[in-house]
Amino acid sequence: MSDQLKQAVLRYTGEHSQRDGVTSTPVHGLYLIRRTTSSDLEYTVEQPLVCLVLQGHKRVTIGSSTLSYAAGDTMIVTGNVPMASRIGQASIADPYLALALDVDTAVVTDLVLCTSEVHSSQPAPDTGTDLRDAVHRLVRLLDRPESLAVLKDSLIREIHYWLLLSHQGSAVRNLGLPGSNARRIARAVALLRADYARPVQIERLAAAAGMSRSAFHLHFRAVTSLSPLQFQKHLRLMEARRLILSKDKRLSEVAFEVGYESASQFSREYARMYGQPPIMHKRAALMLPPVFPAPT
Structure with missing residues (x-):
């Protein structure tokens, strides 16, 4: 099943994306990722999601914990958390492949309220196989819009059901409790x-x-x-990096647009987070094609 899902993602990203990175799909919240080169350290603040690594390797740091995810692993994020990640070795012949789906709290709430099985304190055995099977069936429908329109909601619901029965089911369940x-x-x-x-x-x-x-x-x-102020700072600096890599704004404009009144404070905090002052990333952006970080 993993090989079939990998091939489906490889085919879809090859047909629907002109560059490395994230490929959007007709399913809201579903993204396919393909990278043919290793990445620098990338910072994101992730919303609750599930990420299936299909090929390659990714190292993720959340708070003080660092975890490694390889082909066949599943990462479930159950909170709005800052994350630093780096994709390991990847190439055209062996790209990094992954799939990410946002967790829909409304679906979780509905399942929690109407399905007694998801309240069990013990995770169901081998839900990973069931989860990947449901995801594979969803990906196979991406190029069949008529069928996707009919079956999408039931497949999304099934995927969330398996998440609720997974080893992180209790944390997923909390997302649905008002x-x-x-x-x-x-x-x-x-x-x-x-x-x-x-x-x-x-x-x-x-x-x-x-x-x-x-x-x-x-x-x-x-x-x-994080504290609320630290969380806001992460959001500001991540948006600043995206604007810098877009190459069409001066650094002072970027600082002002993301909420900084002092260009020097912006430069200090940017360098503290990314290891280099913004001017270095601006110069690199003028010489290289833009690369936007994947959400997972």
């Missing part, structure tokens, strides 16, 4: 993502989460591993 800390913090994170360039208003974020200011700070760090 009163859970993960769900409440997610509402605040959505505000931060939508308005990251403006000063953080803790009272507004805490109100969105339905928490007191002190409880909000505590639970925000527990869910994301």
Whole structure:
């Protein structure tokens, strides 16, 4: 099954993408990734998702934990967390291949409310095989729009069902519980993502989460591993890097657009996160084709 899924992803990315990186699909939240070169260290703030590594190797650091994912491994992200990752050796002959699907909290909620089996404290055996089978059937339909329109929702629901029965099922289940800390913090994170360039208003974020200011700070760090200000800084600097690599903006314009009033502060914080000042990345971007980081 893994080989068949790998071939399906390789074929689709070859036919629908003109460059390395992320290939969007007709299914909202489903992305296929192909890289023919190893990557530099890339920073993202991931929303809840499942990522299936089909070929190659990826090293991921979340907080103080560093994990390696190789072909056949599945990574499940159950919170809005900052992540640093690097794709290992990859080539045209043996590209890195992966598939990522956003976790839909509405689907999780529906399954939790109407399916008693997902409340078991013990994960079901070998759900990985069932998960990949459902994902493979979804990918096979990407070039069959009529069939995809009819079967997509049921396949997405099946995939989420297997996630709820996986070894991280309890964490996935919390995403669907309206009163859970993960769900409440997610509402605040959505505000931060939508308005990251403006000063953080803790009272507004805490109100969105339905928490007191002190409880909000505590639970925000527990869910994301960062304070709200640190989380916003990650969002600003990641968007700044994307704008720099697009090559059509001056650094002062980039700093202002992502919310910095001081160009020197922007340069210091950018260098602290990426290991080089923004001017170095700007010069590299002027000489090389843009490379945009994959979401997983």
